[in-house]
Amino acid sequence: MKKSQLKIGESVAVLMIFFVLVIVGIVFWSRYSQVQIKSQQETDLLSQAIKISQTVTFLSELQCSTLEVIKFSCFDVYKINATRSLLMESSDDERENRTSYYFDIFGFSNITVYSIYPSQQSWNIYDFTGGNITGYVSTQVPVSILDPINNQFSFGYVNVAVYTRKAG
């Protein structure tokens, strides 16, 4: 009787240790998965920001061109101003229509062009938060900004910030 009780006790102890190990494993794995998911989300946002910045730098609405020859990494200041007034300064209805057209390309993001030399200026050409922002990931692409009237090239960059939003 005593021997069989001991055996049962031993089996219960082994099973308890086994389940404790399984629970520790599950807790560890869930924490690891959370970290992995967060890091994957950040990587995806960065990829999206890079993709949008690529699209912006090759957007015909902004690029410099002379006799249909496009200049690499260059924006025309008059095109920037025109795009800005189309997307940011028009009446609410028009703005909504135009923003919804560009939403397919830019999504929930903010795109700003900065000129830093010789003169300092900035143009916010697109901004759509859609509400419930929790943060953003941004990437920058250096560009030249051409004033074709004075044939002057300024040094600047495009800042693309992709918003992270609350789910639901």
Next chain:
Amino acid sequence: MIKKAQTEMLGIAIVVILVSIGILFIVTNAIRSSGSQSQKTDFSEKQLATNILASILSTSSKADDCQGDRISTLMIDCGKGTGRTCLLNGNEVDVCEYLNVTIDTLLNATIKVWNKKYQFLAYKSLASGVQINITSRIEQCLAGDGTGLQYVQKDSYYLPLYPETMTVELSLCS
């Protein structure tokens, strides 16, 4: 007795195999995710180096300082040693000095602010193979012992000086 010992050994072997599979799985996952992250960083840094060099070289100087000439033109003048002067904060300075300060301003306002380590170099190579530094800006790009560059994404542009060539290089270090 022998049978019981053998069974326990088998149990231990199974536990060891399960733990090994778990560790292998975690390590494989970690390596795979860091690999895809580094590919994205490589791409964006290579693009950054290319764009920043192209933009710097095509930037115009201030109209009052150097007749609004582009940085690439000023670099050629500096490389040829024409003795050209420009205005810097109202003072007449050599074109090479003007370039040093201007390029410094552009790099400080961009890649330095974005916390990127970089090395900017402009040099001309003589027919004899000797390299002469025109301007250089080095920001924390050396390894801890100061012996050489860490991992870099580099892009270069070449400017004609006749008969020599000037090389303008931007390296981003991580």
